[in-house]
Amino acid sequence: MTGTDKTSSPMKILISFHKLFEAYQNMAANGSGLLAEKAQTILKIAEKYPELREGFSDFNILKTREAEIATILQDTFNPLLSKNEIKAATAPFDNTIFNLSDRFKSILETAGPDFNLEIKNMPSNDKYIMACTVILNFYYGYEFNFRRPFHYEIPDKNGVTRYYKILYNADFTEVIKSSTAPNISQTDIDTLLDNFEDIERWKALFPENAYTLKGFVIANIFDVTDDFAISEIKSNLIAENKHQAPNFIKKLQHIFQSFLKITDLQVGFSIYNKTDGVFERVYGDGMHSFLLNDNPIGTCADLLCQTSYKRLLEEKKHIAISNVDSRFKLTQGQVPHINMLHQQGFKSAIFAPIANAEGLIGILELVSKQPKALNSINANKLQDVMPYIVATVERSRNEHENLIEAVIQQECTAIHTSVHWRFRQAAQQFIKENIIQNKSIPFREIAFQNVYPLFGQVDVKGSSEARNKATQKDLIMQLEAAKAIIDKANINFKMPVYEQVAFQIVAYLEQVSTKFKVDSEHVISLFLKNEVSPLLKIIQQTNPALKTDINAYCKQIDEELQVLYQHRKKYDDTVSLINKHMSAILDAKQIEAQKMYPHFFERFKTDGVEHNMYIGESITRENSFSLIYLYNLRLWQIQVMCDMENAFYNAQDVYPLKLDIASMILVFNQPLSIRFRMDEKQFDVDGTYNARYEVVKKRVDKAYIKGTTQRVTEKGKLSIVYSQQADEHEYLQYVRFFQSKNMLGADLEVVELEDLEGVTGLKAIRVSILYRNEKADSKKYYTYADLMTVIKN
Structure with missing residues (x-):
């Protein structure tokens, strides 16, 4: 007998055998022979110990009247079945049990003196509400179905958890309403039907201890370890994202231990790559492959002998090795998978094929350091769980393929998040017209009108x-x-x-x-x-x-x-590092910029890093765009260019070769249209007039200052190229702002540029970038020449 459950309840528990005594009274009056005699014997016990009929809440009486209670319950607890049945009497909604069958006693003794028997899957709030539904059903005559499967988890002699389902027989109970309990109306019932989780509402209508549950319950208990394990395996494997949880493999391993009754059983997986004819390790928290000995990859022919290869890959049948050491000696270590298991100290193992109609897709690996624990007999039990494992591996493989496609899209043909909604709309329309309506309409063009462009580049100079x-x-x-x-x-x-x-x-x-x-x-x-x-x-x-x-x-x-390839490698490695470094800074800063106001962004790696941005109403889909957001993004762009320059020159010791960079911003103050070019898988400006912007972008960094042989871009300086007087006025304000922040120098100059082919009237603001030597003094700013002197020293 365990201690009583002290959680609150709308019912007081009064253990009583009064209904059983009523049955025996009827038997004594109407029966004959041995049945009547036995009924008289039991009724004498009731007369001698009236508390057994009247009921008691002092559960110590269960101990003092243990023998009498056993006699009373003899017919409901057949002694001939006691060694087989798992059975007990219990107080309703309580962990207290008594009059245990012999088999139940043995199970609890094996669990040990420190084991505390507790009903699982019965939260305290749910328990309170379930007691309320019992009152509604037993006392008020409603038919609410709130039964849930309850179970015990009890370890066996090997420490393996066994699962036992509990079924209750409540024929010998009754519910008694106290005078203080509120009456329940149909309106109350209707309210409760829509407020299951409102525990306070339930408690208001069913106050604590307002009813009495008088009687006792018979608990019939069944070992459902195999069924429970299969259900748990199914739940853990099929449930979305559960197999990605940190403790997934540990939990799955624990379930398999219960399923096969092996305490040290370990679970591993390997994936079959049919194209390359290899087994590959599955990567994840706690994931192992014992066939591969955790190597990333292994050729099938090198890991399996010819017989095992045929059985697993062609016949799709499991391999069971009940005694690894014995097989190792017999084969003189010449069989690859036996040798691999022997190296890792395993004594028995099962390799089960994970296969579908298309063929083998992976291997389930079960291993133990106990000889004969895993064998061809218990390997057959895996048939009940393999369908769920197959389904999970198929889904994981599909998820992996989707991830690969996502990476390809992100790295190779990325669609920026700011415009993804438009592509989704077009895709939905394409599916509707071509798949559902069976039309032949091409994928609609994606275009955005009236967006403002911003362009910048950090280019390796010379x-x-x-x-x-x-x-x-x-x-x-x-x-x-x-x-x-x-x-x-x-x-x-x-x-x-x-x-x-x-x-x-x-x-x-x-x-x-x-x-x-x-x-x-x-x-x-x-x-x-x-x-x-x-x-x-x-x-x-x-x-x-x-x-x-x-x-x-x-x-x-x-x-x-x-x-x-020595000096060229230094150059190529340096450019590659510069690109990675500058791109990483730009990408990180972009996250902040998107939070300010959503806009399209893309970047390209050349001999340096270029970036395009477009901002406007048609991209955001919201009636919220203001030119303030454009001005803000232009300020952000200048600051990021300065930050990238600073990061570059403060990382000179990282680059194999000493190179310089030059930064440029191109200003285009008129809104334009952009269109996604399906053949090139990228956005481009739309229309002849707007094409001028693309021409300038491609050629301007090679432009010369008018009347000189000096390029507009210069190391240590930020060049801002524009064509309109309004742009000059706006950007001079920005420059003065950053001069006040000690990010740009005082040597501002405005220059005219030589005409480009088809483009005239370009001008540029050029101003020195001030650098911080982060290793010396992060608060002190330097010109390019000053910084070079400090770095050299």
């Missing part, structure tokens, strides 16, 4: 010249190294071909040093691959003394490009 210098250095190094080897070879073995190739090398060295052209890199690279490399191989075979020199030469050659 990138072409820097790459040419890197290329020259690499080519010179490779040509000189090759010539040195050929000259040595010519000393030992005079051959005309050596002299001819050496002569050609000298000619190319002169071309690289003094007359480097656009096609020089390609021509010389082909010469080095097609003529020099084969010659060096011949020299290596015929002149062993030069083997060391040739090996040293070959070590400098990039395997993929087949040319010396």
Whole structure:
């Protein structure tokens, strides 16, 4: 017997056997023979101990009258079935149990003295409301169905949790209403039907202890561990996103332990990649693959013997190894999956195929460090759960494919969130017209009218010249190294071909040093691959003394490009790092900007980073756009350009090569239209007039200041290009604002630009960017020249 449940209830519990005594009175009066005699015996107990008929709330009486109660309940608790049935009498809605069957006693004794028997799935509020529905059903005659499956969770001798379902027989109970309990009207019932969770309303109509539940309940208990485990496996696998929860695999493992009655059972998974013929590990919290020994990938033929391969992949049947050590000795460690299990210390295992109509999609791996715990007999129990595992793996695979597509879309053909709604509308219309209505209408064009453009770029200054210098250095190094080897070879073995190739090398060295052209890199690279490399191989075979020199030469050659790639690699790596660094800053700042007001944004990596933005009513779908938001975004753009410049120069020690950048903003003050080009999968301006904006974007950074040979963009300065006087006035105000913030310098200049093809009248504001040396003093600002001095020192 456990302690009583002290939670509140609308009913007082009065344990009584009065209804049972009434049945025996009828039996004594109308029965005959042994039945009447037995009824008389039980009624004598009732006379001797009146509290058993009248009822008691002192549950200690259950102990003092244990023998008498056992006699009274003998017919309802058949002693011949006591060792098989799991059964007890109980106080309604209470954890107190008495008169346990022998089997129930044994189960609780095995659980240990510290185990506390408790009904699961009975929250206190629900318990109170359920008691109210019992009153409505038993006393008022309604038929409310609020029964829920209750169960016990009890560990067995091995510590494996067993699940027991409880079914109650309440034939020997009655509900008694006190004089103080409110009467329940139909209006009250109607109100309760719509307010199940309003516990205070229930308590107002059914106050605590306003009714008495008199009698006792018989609890018939059934071991439903297998059914419960299957249900839990189904629930955990099928439920949306549950398999992504942090403790998913741990919980699933616990359920499998109960299902197969193995305390140390571990669960693993591997995915079958049919295309490549390999098993792949599933990544996730707590996920393991014992077949792969947690390696990321493994060839099927290397992981399974021929027989197991055929059974799993072709026949789609499980493999059971009941004694790993015995099989390991028998096969002398030559069977791959047996060897893998032996290495990890497992003694028994089951590999079950996860397969659908299309074939194998993965492996369920069950392992234990107990020999014979897993075997071909209990492997058959998996048939009940495999459909749910198959469904989950199929869904995970689909989710993975969707994730891949999402990544491709994001990284390759991204549709910005600000305009996604329009694409969704068009897609819904396309589905309606072409799939539902069976028409043949192409995907509608996506366009936005009257949006204001903003363009900016942070460009690597002198990138072409820097790459040419890197290329020259690499080519010179490779040509000189090759010539040195050929000259040595010519000393030992005079051959005309050596002299001819050496002569050609000298000619190319002169071309690289003094007359480097656009096609020089390609021509010389082909010469080095097609003529020099084969010659060096011949020299290596015929002149062993030069083997060391040739090996040293070959070590400098990039395997993929087949040319010396040192200085160019430094350049390429630097540009790549700059792009990643600048893009990361821009993307992070964009999150803040979108919160200010939604707008379209895209960026491109070239020799630097460019960004396009469009803002306007047609993008936001809301009647909320104001030019204030455009002005705000223009201010934001200037600040971000300054922040990117600062971040770049403060990270000079990270870049392999020292390069400079130059920043530019292009101002276009008239709204325009943009249209999504389906063939190019990107937005572009729409209309001939608006095309002028695109022309300026592509050419302006190469424009010269009128009357000079100086480019408009310059390292250490922000260049703001525009064409209208109103733009100049607006941006001069912005510049003065950032000068007051010590972000821009005092050397502001307004310059005119040389005419571009088809574009005239461009001007630019140029102003120095002030830099903070974050390593020295974040509050002190420097010009570009000052900062370079500090960095060098």
